[in-house]
Amino acid sequence: MEQQAIWAIGIFLVIYALIISEKIHRTILAMIGAILMITLGIVDQDTAIHHIDFNTLGLLVGMMIIVGITSKTGLFKYIALKAAKVSKGKPKRIMIALAVITAVSSAFLDNVTTVLLMVPVTLSITRQLRINPLPFLITQIIASNVGGTATLIGDPPNIMIGSAVKELTFVSFISNLAPIAIIILVAYLPIFLWMFGKKIQSTPELQQRIMEMDERTMITDRKLLYKCLTVLGLTIIGFFLHQLVHLESATVALAGAFLLLLITGEHMLEEALQHVEWTTLFFFIGLFVLVSGLVETGVIAKLAEQAIELTGGDPLMTSMLILWLSAIASAFLDNIPFVATMIPMIQDMGTMGITNLEPLWWSLALGACLGGNGTLVGASANLIVAGLAGKEGYPISFMKYLKIGFPLMILSIVLSSIYLYVRYLM
Template sequence: METTLAITVFIISYVFIMTDKINRALVALSGGLLMLLTGVYRWEDAFIDFIDWGTITLLFSMMVLISITKKTGLFEYIAIMMAQRVKGAPIPLLIVTSIFTAVGSALLDNVTTVLLFVPILLTLTNLLHLPVFPYLLTVILSANIGGTATLIGDPPNIMIGQAVEHLTFMSFIVNLGPIVLLIFICTLACLILLFRKSLRSRGDYVEELMNLNANDYIRKTPMLYQSVSVLSLTIIGFLMHAFVHIDLTTVAVCGALLLLLLTDREADAEQVFQEVEWVTLFFFIGLFMLVGGLEQVGVIDELARGMMWLTEGDLPRTAILMLWVSGLFSGVVDNIPFVAAMIPVIEELESYGMTNLDPLWWSLALGACLGGNGTLIGASANVVVAGLASSARQPIGFIKFIAYGFPVVLFSLIVSTIYIYVRYLLPFIESSL
């Protein structure tokens, strides 16, 4: 009975989220509350086990940092400088946007990168009177693809890296970097072909842009230098995460609190908190509760066990199935609980005589990270960008995003299948003959 209730509530909530008729945060929270009222789980389970408060706190802290920094005019300054460098040309701007987001997501994490870059992008498209959707779509796709390349780029990779000691920061780059680069280049080329006709700049807007003085938009007060310094220290802390083993959330909280204390006179804390994307944060809470219901009734665990039953522990079949199931499943629900359920399953295979588990880890990482491009709620970065876009009155349609995102996922999984087979499975098959 509880299983049926959980699945029903999840499906109904998902349908309402897709239609965009009601605020997504309200739908997700209502779905989570229904699971509580029907006894699928208790409040204690929701608050302790299912809601990832680390992710919520990380997002909140970065929103505080961005909110204060935005008051200095720094984002407008960077936006104007970037646009002037490419002379206001829409396609070069799309390319720069994609590269910047992908590299940033690999070196930091995709959520932090989109929080930093989307405000700049919204300013740019407004200045040049360009359609914002192609650029926001590019940011989401590039963030998830770029974040796949490193241990700290996407939460699933962090979880896998923590579970498997021999998979280091360099292991992720060496094993996932080549395929990520190929998928990124192909995706960017497709985006340019798709939007080349709609991305046209008008000469008067470009001329107006080139006549702007970027320095006029930046406010050279103590808050500017404080914001840049603390933001830089926070980013350095993220980069040093793999070496000093300080949790990303801890680094972000320290940065946000330090900047609040330093800028207390220029930036009122109450106003800063009002500018936080609360709708996005509550949507995450509701989403965690919805997926938690499926986890509580064993749907995710059954999926994991079903995969092992289908492949009978055969490494090549298990690796390919792992890639596709994690890729398609991660497009529907958050990939974090799925990866959490799969890690012990993969570890258990070692007791059945499967000694080379690395192909399974890389399949899980590729599927979970790249699959996030499937829908607007498939990855944390997607939800954050959607929230920022809605606040700027540039909402991204759920179905419209799927029309672009899902084909990218299918292409990514096909290319990843060939890569996994040629690099890992074919040598294994040949050695076992």
């Protein structure tokens, strides 16, 4: 192996280990890794910039702005309370309704944003019913990761895969991943009831209080809400049509974001840009360059070669390897760097004789997104909910979550294996 490849592996592994240790912010580490790749001459600056996927970044920025402004309207509180009333104030029904709302929202919004909007209203409803909010919060964590799997914009791994593989459009993500996401969610709902049903009992008087509440007061700015819903609707239509009109998904998201800013007025601009998570964007930039070092020195190609050797190039075996490896890795590690590494590897497999890469992309998407349910550190949304719950006096420990999340994650990967086999490999 060439000296530069050894350097690239060394930098990558050290940075990866430091990211896992969580001692230093992952964005700082990824950017330092990227800078090392360039300054040590492993990749030149032009090549490094070429490897940064601006479609991923643009899509993230656009959606962050749209969602940031929409979250100010009180829409989520309204929907959650309305669902509680439709559920007649009954805790089990509310738990299921909120899990489904979380899953659907996570399909179209970032998971972290979704849970950040759901947690306060969940705590409010459960306090009114005088029941433990943990079953609600845990089911929402799990639902957010399942829902995020369903679309191109639902979870960062899908955004990255969709950006890297031009043939995989918004519609193809929905038509290939939404069915299995729905199957998994439907399989989870009775399990949620079996696990938590007896722990969330309330009295008819308290349930009646929910029924008497006025959900219309939750909408804080009706005019802004109409504008947001119009733009969000247009943006989603744009995603459906993006390939037809020859536009990248980032262009659609950014067009939506700046159209919304145009109609809401300049006063929103500064605040909207504060919703852009610059740390996440720089984390992505750092990772793209970090992985480019492995790509340019041939390390990724070598790994792909070995994976094909291991599976004999058999599509079924390769798909299953990617699915299960992605799921287990994503349960314990950050799925973004993992997917950033896997994308060029799968692309290389295409040049090594595997003709139909589509099942491999779906295996990666399913493994990386659903794997996040396995442990508390598997996805950012899990940590955000655990952090908020802990602060409010309801700690979710690593082990407590593991006992619930890991078996459910395994179930989802078993269902995904069957789905992949039946739909693509049989």
